[in-house]
Amino acid sequence: MNVASPAISVLDLVPVRTDQSTADALAATRRLAQVADQLGFRRYWLAEHHNMPAVAATNPPVLVAMVAAVTERIRVGSGGVMLPNHAPLVVAEQFALLEAAHPGRIDLGIGRAPGTDQVTAWALRHGGGGVEDDAVARFPEHVDNIMAMLSPNGVGLRLTGRTHVLRATPNATSVPAVWLLGSSDYSARLAAEKGLPYVFAHHFSGRGTAEALALYRDEYQPSADHPEPRTFLTVNAVVAPTQQEADRLALPNLRAMLALRSGQPLHAQQLVEEVEESDLTLERGDLARQMLERWVIGTPESAAAELRALATTFGVDEVMVHPVAGALRGTPTDCSPAREQTLSLLGAALA
Numbered sequence: 001m002n003v004a005s006p007a008i009s010v011l012d013l014v015p016v017r018t019d020q021s022t023a024d025a026l027a028a029t030r031r032l033a034q035v036a037d038q039l040g041f042r043r044y045w046l047a048e049h050h051n052m053p054a055v056a057a058t059n060p061p062v063l064v065a066m067v068a069a070v071t072e073r074i075r076v077g078s079g080g081v082m083l084p085n086h087a088p089l090v091v092a093e094q095f096a097l098l099e100a101a102h103p104g105r106i107d108l109g110i111g112r113a114p115g116t117d118q119v120t121a122w123a124l125r126h127g128g129g130g131v132e133d134d135a136v137a138r139f140p141e142h143v144d145n146i147m148a149m150l151s152p153n154g155v156g157l158r159l160t161g162r163t164h165v166l167r168a169t170p171n172a173t174s175v176p177a178v179w180l181l182g183s184s185d186y187s188a189r190l191a192a193e194k195g196l197p198y199v200f201a202h203h204f205s206g207r208g209t210a211e212a213l214a215l216y217r218d219e220y221q222p223s224a225d226h227p228e229p230r231t232f233l234t235v236n237a238v239v240a241p242t243q244q245e246a247d248r249l250a251l252p253n254l255r256a257m258l259a260l261r262s263g264q265p266l267h268a269q270q271l272v273e274e275v276e277e278s279d280l281t282l283e284r285g286d287l288a289r290q291m292l293e294r295w296v297i298g299t300p301e302s303a304a305a306e307l308r309a310l311a312t313t314f315g316v317d318e319v320m321v322h323p324v325a326g327a328l329r330g331t332p333t334d335c336s337p338a339r340e341q342t343l344s345l346l347g348a349a350l351a
Contacts, residue, residue: 005304005350006311009043009320010036010343011079011203011234014056014063015253017326018268020333025056027334029063030070032323035340037071039347042318044071045079045109051120054256054269061094068102077107079199079234079320080181082114084135085124088142089166092149096168099176106176109199110146112139112187140190143180150175184208188216195223202233202294203322209233213314232318235310236295238325239303239342239349246297249338251275251283252326257291258282272326296321304349321346 012032016025033044046063049055057063060078068076081091091108099106114121125135135142148155154167180191183201185208191198198216202209213231220229236253240246252270259266262282275283282288296306307319325338 004308006232006307006316007042007318008307008343008346008350009041009045009232009318011045011047011320011322012057013047013049013322015269015324015336016054016056017252017333018270018274019327019329019331020268022056024333026066028336028339029056030066031335032339032343033067033071033074033076035343037074039343041074041343041347043075043077043107043320045077045107045320047079048082048085048111050085050114050124051117053267061091061098064098064106065101068098068105073105075105075107075177076102077176077179078109080109080111080179082112083110083139083142083146084112085114085121088145089149089168092146092168095176096150096172099174100169100172103174107179108146108150108176109179109181110143111181112136113183140194143178143190143194143196147178150178182212185212185215188212189219192216192219192229193221195221195226197226197230199231199320200233203236209314213316232316232320233310233314234320234322235307236324237303237307237321237342237346238295238297238323238338239300239345240325240338241299241345243298243302246299246325248272248276249325250292250295250297253324254283254288254291258285258288261287261291269326271329271331273329275326295324300345300349303346307346307350 012029014025014029036044044067046060047057048060050058060081064076095108145155149166149168152172154165156163157166179197179199180187181199188198200209200212217229238246238250240249251272252275255275256269296303311319323339323342325342327338
């Protein structure tokens with residue numbers, strides 16, 4: 001497949017810097033979403049992570065409502081709701097309301113991972129979320145239930161000899177688009193079996209992308225809503241006027257990812273100068289090089305060429321960028337100018 005210029009979407013984890021409060025990080029996300037909307041990007045998805053000092057994206061439905069309210073045309077969704085952490089009916093109700101408020105603009109991306117450490121996962125699932133092993137094992141069933149409850153007819157629940165109809169909302173006139181997310185072949189196979197769109201977390205894994213997408217396409221079972229397979233991938237990106245500036249702006253997120261992968265204590269995301277003033281041994285190691293090989297870091301021209309190559313290599317017409325550019329000292333705390341710059345420069349280069 002030869003893709004001249006793929007459509008561009010955005011994944012946002014709502015990063016929290018050392019100079020920011022949670023309120024600041026949320027204000028920066030609202031501004032970033034408005035930039036993406038004005039530039040004509042296709043969709044803006046918000047992740048689910050818990051108990052992480054550098055990530056404020058703990059509650060996708062709340063964030064989706066916040067972003068959809070300050071944008072006009074861009075699709076807004078979850079990237080994704082980690083379903084084993086939640087009761088399926090609650091997820092269905094939340095996204096049915098979002099779709100009712102913003103018809104035709106809501107995506108429900110669903111994942112199977114915990115989005116956190118095992119202790120926090122237990123705290124999330126104790127009670128309403130159910131037992132962890134049971135919640136993960138019943139993931140395919142819960143996906144089916146969500147889709148059924150989102151439909152106007154709802155789903156029948158048999159209890160005490162009677163069938164009770166459950167609907168996510170009393171009078172749905174449209175439903176959000178449901179996507180399955182994954183970083184292994186499990187979700188690829190499940191999405192193919194159920195005839196659902198699928199997204200591979202290339203930004204997180206970076207390995208097995210081609211295999212997962214090929215498996216999805218090869219095993220795809222057409223559905224009424226999706227007669228053909230539909231997929232795209234995600235990638236970390238930092239774009240700046242010069243390569244040197246882009247390399248510097250990538251340092252804070254690289255440091256955070258190295259800490260996560262090597263089991264070090266996690267902190268709020270450092271500013272560029274804070275990383276530069278510390279020991280840069282980790283940033284020069286093999287793990288860092290392996291990570292950076294999968295990121296798009298460069299000038300508008302080089303980044304656009306890389307995104308076109310990714311789209312062609314993996315046969316997709318859309319790439320979702322996770323803008324991971326850090327901030328310099330003196331940056332206003334209620335915005336992320338380098339992340340906005342990444343989107344603006346990419347949008348212009350791919351126009």
